[in-house]
Amino acid sequence: MEYDKCYRSKAQIPNFDCLLFDLDDTLYPLSSGLATACKNNIHAYMAEKLGVENSKIPELSNLLYKNYGTTMAGLRAIGYDFDYDEYHRFVHGRLPYDNLKPDPILRNLLLSLPYRKLIFTNADRDHTAKVLNKLGLEDCFEGIICFETLNTPPQKSSVLDEKEHIPSSEVFDIIAHFSQPNYPLMELPITPIVCKPSEAAIEWALKIANIDPQTTLFFEDSLRNIQAGKRLGLQTVLVGTSHRSKGADYAIESIHNIKEAIPELCEVEMKSELNYSANNNSVAVETSVTA
Numbered sequence: 124m125e126y127d128k129c130y131r132s133k134a135q136i137p138n139f140d141c142l143l144f145d146l147d148d149t150l151y152p153l154s155s156g157l158a159t160a161c162k163n164n165i166h167a168y169m170a171e172k173l174g175v176e177n178s179k180i181p182e183l184s185n186l187l188y189k190n191y192g193t194t195m196a197g198l199r200a201i202g203y204d205f206d207y208d209e210y211h212r213f214v215h216g217r218l219p220y221d222n223l224k225p226d227p228i229l230r231n232l233l234l235s236l237p238y239r240k241l242i243f244t245n246a247d248r249d250h251t252a253k254v255l256n257k258l259g260l261e262d263c264f265e266g267i268i269c270f271e272t273l274n275t276p277p278q279k280s281s282v283l284d285e286k287e288h289i290p291s292s293e294v295f296d297i298i299a300h301f302s303q304p305n306y307p308l309m310e311l312p313i314t315p316i317v318c319k320p321s322e323a324a325i326e327w328a329l330k331i332a333n334i335d336p337q338t339t340l341f342f343e344d345s346l347r348n349i350q351a352g353k354r355l356g357l358q359t360v361l362v363g364t365s366h367r368s369k370g371a372d373y374a375i376e377s378i379h380n381i382k383e384a385i386p387e388l389c390e391v392e393m394k395s396e397l398n399y400s401a402n403n404n405s406v407a408v409e410t411s412v413t414a
C-alpha cells in the first residue's frame with residue numbers, strides 16, 4: 124500500500140537528468156535577425172555558387188527545407204555537389220552576430236539547473252561557437268552535437284572542381300516533382316546529410332551523448348523537430364510561443380521562462396528539503412529526485 128502510494132507519486136513527477144537545447148532561435152529570439160540573414164545568404168549561395176535561377180530559388184529552397192530538414196541537405200539530395208565547409212562559411216560568415224548580446228539572465232538560469240546540459244543543432248561547429256560566445260554561454264554546456272558530429276566530410280568529388288557546377292539535367296527537379304498530381308507515390312532522392320528532424324539523426328545524437336530520452340527535456344523552436352523528438356520518447360519544450368502544439372509537453376515564449384513554465388525542474392532542491400524534514404519526523408516519503 125505504502126509502496127503503491129510512493130510509486131504513483133513518483134510516476135507523476137518527471138525525473139529529469141538532462142536538458143538538450145537547440146541553438147538558433149531557441150537560445151536567442153527570432154527577432155535577432157540571424158534567421159532572416161541566414162535565409163538570404165542561402166539564397167545567394169544557390170544563385171552564385173550553384174547557378175540556380177533566381178526566379179526558382181524561393182520555391183526550391185522552401186521545398187528542400189520542408190522535405191529534408193535543411194536546404195543544404197536538400198541541395199545534396201537532388202544532386203548538387205559542394206564543400207560543406209565552404210557552404211557554412213558562405214551562409215554564416217556574413218551573419219549579423221553583433222545583434223547577439225551577452226545574456227547573463229540565461230547564463231545564471233542554466234548554471235542554476237543541476238542537470239546535464241547539451242546543445243543539439245543542425246548548424247556547424249564554428250557558428251555554434253560564435254553564437255555561444257556572443258551570448259556569453261560558452262561554458263554552460265557539457266557538450267555540443269552539431270553538423271560535424273553527425274556528418275563526416277564528403278569524399279572529394281573526382282568529377283567536379285570548386286568552380287564547376289553540375290549540369291542542370293543531372294539535378295532532380297523537385298519543383299516539377301511536386302507539381303505532379305501523383306507525387307506522393309514517387310520517392311524523393313535520399314540525402315547523405317544527417318540532420319534534424321530525421322529520427323535517425325536524433326537517435327544517433329542521443330546515443331553519442333549517452334542520453335536517455337525518457338529523462339531528457341528537449342528545447343526547440345521548430346515544431347517538426349519537437350514532434351520527431353517526441354516520437355523518440357523525449358520530453359519536449361517548444362520555445363518561442365506559449366501555444367502548446369501537438370507533440371510539445373510544454374511551450375514557452377522565451378527560454379528565460381524555463382523555471383516558471385516547468386516548475387518540475389526545481390523538484391531537485393524542493394525534494395531534497397522535503398526529504399530532510401520528513402526523515403526528521405520519521406515519515407515515510409519517496410526518495411529525493413536525483414539529478
Ligand SMILES: [Mg+2]
Pocket residue numbers: 145146147148149343344345
Ligand atoms: Mg532552431
